[in-house]
Amino acid sequence: MWKPDRSSDQTLYHQIADEMERRISYGEFPPGSQLPSERKLAEQLGVNRSTVIQAYEELRALGIIESRTGSGTRVSKFKWGATPKHTPNWHRYVEGGHFLPNLPYLRRIREVLQKDPTLIDFASGELNSELSPNEEISTLMKEKKFKEYLGYDNPQGYMPLREELVSYLSRYRNIQTTDSSILITSGSQQSLYLITQCLLAPGDAVAIEDPSYIYSLPMFQSAGLRLFRLPVDEKGIRPEDIRALYKKNRIKMIFVNPNFQNPTGTLLDQERRMELLGIATELGLPIVEDDPFSLTAYDGVPPMPLKSYDQLGSVLYIGSFSKIAASGLRVGWMVAPHSVVERLADARQQMDFGLSVVPQRIAAHFLASDYFQPHLEQLRMRLQYKRDSLIDALQKELPGQVTFTIPQGGLHLWCKVIPQVNDNKLFEEAIRRGVVIAPGSVYGSDSGYVRFTFARTKEEEIAPGIAKFAEALRTVLS
C-alpha cells in the first residue's frame, strides 16, 4: 500500500497530490466518483488532515477534482473533454444489487484493525498465529512434493481430503460417513451460503438461536429468509420452542451451534439434544448443525455432535479447520445426504468453479500427519490458559460490573455489563482507548452485552486490554 515518503525532497502534500492524480488516471476513481474524505485519507496515509487538504487544493486548482459543500470531493467530469461521454453511474450499480452489505459494526472493526495493528483485538473470531500450526503446515508443504494435476477439481472436493475426513469424522466426532456424502467447502461461511441459496427460497422461515452469530451475517437477509428466534439459556435452546415456531411460522429449517455456541459459549444439554432430534424428525425438519469449536473442549472430551445420533439423515453437519487450525487455509466441509451434496456441489460450480486443490491437499496431509493430535492438545491448553487470564482480568478490573458463565471450550466469553450501557458508545470509547470488542447487538442481543474473543488476543495483551476496557466502561457510565 502506498504511503508518502517522509525522507523525500518533495513535500508530503505534493506527493499525495501526484499519487491521487495517478490513481484517478488509472481509473481507481472514475470521473464523477467520490474521493475519500480528507479525514479518511489522512488516516489511511498517516498524515495530518491539513496535508490532505493542501493536496486536494492542488488537484482542484488543476481542475482534476471538485468539491461541493455537503457532497464531498469528486473527480471532475470536465477534464475528460466534450460530452457526450459518460462514465457509468457506478454508484447506482453498487447500490442496485440485491446483496446486502456487511454490518456497519463489522466493517468498522475490520477498518480500525487494518488501520492500526497496535489495537488490542478482542473482536476477531479467529486463532492467533501462536495457536495455529504454521510451523507444521510449512514443514508439510516443504516435505510433501506437489505432484497433483492442477486442473479443475472434482465438484465435491479433493478425494484424498474427503477420505481423510471420513476417518477424522469417525475418530473425533463419532460420525460414520462416506466420501460421497462429504462436500469440501471454503469454510463454514460457504457451507451456510450454499444452504441458504440452494435449499431455501426467499420468504422461507428458519429458526436460529438468540443470540447467534448468524445475526452478524447479512447473508440470511440477502437470501430473503425470515428469521425466528430460539432463545438460548444456560442449557442452550429449548426444543419445545421449535414446535410453536413451526405451527405459527412454518419454519423450514433449524440452525444450531450446539457445542460452545457463538457467542454465548453454551453447551446444548444432552437431554435437549435428544429432544431436539425427536421434534425435528417428528416435524420432518432439517437441522443445520454448525460445529466449529467442539475439539477445543478444554477437558479434552469433545461433546458429541447431533449428527452422531442422526439415524434419519435429518442433520446437515458443518465443520471447518478455521477454529481448530487456521482460518486462512479456507477449508471446511459438510456431511449431508447424497442428493443434497450433489445439488450444492453443482451450484457451487456456478459460483466459483470449485476449490483450489492446494489448500485441500495441505489439509489432508495435516490430518494424516503425526502433528494433528499434539496440535489439538496444545491448542486446548493454551485456549484454557487464555480464558483464565481473561477471567482473572475481568474479576480484577470490573468486580461486580460484569457477569458471565465460564465457557468450557471455544474462543469466546459472553459478558453482560451492569448496569446496562449503550453498545455503540462503549464500542467507540473502547477503540479510542486502544481496544476492539464485539458489541452484543451484532449477535441480536439488546445493548449491554460484549463478546470477548480471547483466542485472537496476544496472551500478554489480555490484562492490559481489559484494564483499558474497564476505563472505557467507566467513561461511558460516568
Next chain:
Amino acid sequence: MWKPDRSSDQTLYHQIADEMERRISYGEFPPGSQLPSERKLAEQLGVNRSTVIQAYEELRALGIIESRTGSGTRVSKFKWGATPKHTPNWHRYVEGGHFLPNLPYLRRIREVLQKDPTLIDFASGELNSELSPNEEISTLMKEKKFKEYLGYDNPQGYMPLREELVSYLSRYRNIQTTDSSILITSGSQQSLYLITQCLLAPGDAVAIEDPSYIYSLPMFQSAGLRLFRLPVDEKGIRPEDIRALYKKNRIKMIFVNPNFQNPTGTLLDQERRMELLGIATELGLPIVEDDPFSLTAYDGVPPMPLKSYDQLGSVLYIGSFSKIAASGLRVGWMVAPHSVVERLADARQQMDFGLSVVPQRIAAHFLASDYFQPHLEQLRMRLQYKRDSLIDALQKELPGQVTFTIPQGGLHLWCKVIPQVNDNKLFEEAIRRGVVIAPGSVYGSDSGYVRFTFARTKEEEIAPGIAKFAEALRTVLS
C-alpha cells in the same frame, strides 16, 4: 471411491449389498430417498447390471430398500420403526432453491469423463497437465518457505499478489492500475458471479455475445437477468447493435470476451474496439471485459485489452491464471473502480469469507519468478502445434464437411458441420465411439456447431480422436 474387490472370496453382489447397506446406515441415502438406478450404479462400480440387480434383491429381501415400478428403488421407511418419525423431504429442499442447476450437457460431459478417463476429451476448456507449469509450481512451493500468518486474508486479496499483478498488468496487458483497484477472485467464474449478484438486480437486461460461453452458465439466469444477443461475425460483435439493444431493452451492462473469444476464437477488430468504447461511454454503459486467453496469442503479440484504452473507468476487467497456467490454482482477478472493488469484496465476505492465502502466494511467486516468461513461450508454441494437429486431422478426415476460421490464439476451434446435424445425436454417438465434444447449442448456437478444445487433449490423441469423431458424424448422417 469404493469399488468391489474382485480378488475377494465374497461374491461381487454380496460386497455391493454390504456397501450399499453401509451407505444407507451412514445417512448418504436417508429413509425414503432414491437410490442410484441399477444401470447407473453398475456403471459407477464397473460391474454388470445383473450384479447390481442381485445386490438390490438382497437388500429388498432384508426390507432395507423397496422398488416400485416407475419410481425406481428407494430406501425403505419401514425399517426405522414407528411413525411419527420423518426424514426431511430432501427432494423438496433440493428443488426449492432459486439456483438453477448446470446444463444437462455439461453435467453429462463431467459424468462421462469421470467414469471413463480413457475417453478423448475435446470438451473441457482447460489446459492439459503437460501445458501447466506443474514442475515450476512444485519447485516454488518447496523453495519458498511458507511464513505467512494463516488468519483471514484482506477482503480484496493477498497484498503481495495484488502488487505483482500491478506490474504484470502494466507489462503484459498495458493496463495501469493500483493494488487498491484489484480484487483477487477464485477465477473468472467468481468474478462474473460477483458482478451478476452484486451490481445487477433480477430483471435487469444485459448484452452478451452470440455465440458465447455465457450461455453455458445458468449463473446469469439464476440471477434473474434478461440476456440479449450481440451476434459475432469474423470481426467480433458489431458495436452498433448495442445502441439498438439499449433503446429497446434498456440493457445495463455489456459482457464481451474480445480476445480469442470463447467459443469462436474471434479477435474483436481494432476499429470496432474503439467504436464499442465510444458507444459504451456515450450511453454510460459498463463493459465487462473477460480476457483469459490473450497471452496465448500464437505470434507472441497479445492483442491489447479494451481496458488499456479505458480512460473513463467504464470497463470491469477480468483476468485469470486458469487458461495460461493452471485452472486448479483457482486464482483470478478483477480491475475496477475502487467503489466497485470495495462492494464486491464486502459481498464476497458473505459468500466464502475470502480466499485461501496459499494458492495466492504461489501465484505471486510464480509471476515474480524467472519461470513465468519461458512458460508463456512454451505454452504458445505447444498450443499452436496442437491447433495445427487438429486442423490437419479435420482436413484429412472430414474434407468439405466442416468449416472453421483458424484461431490465432486461445484453446478452442469453432467448427460448423455440413450438412447440419442434430447436436444431441452427434454428441452421444461421439461418446459411444470414445470422444467427448462440446455441442454448439451449449453456447447458444443452432444445432450443427462443435467446439473442439485442443488444449486439454493429449497431442497423440488428436488425430485418432478426430478419426473417431468422423465415424460418429458419418453414423449420424447415414
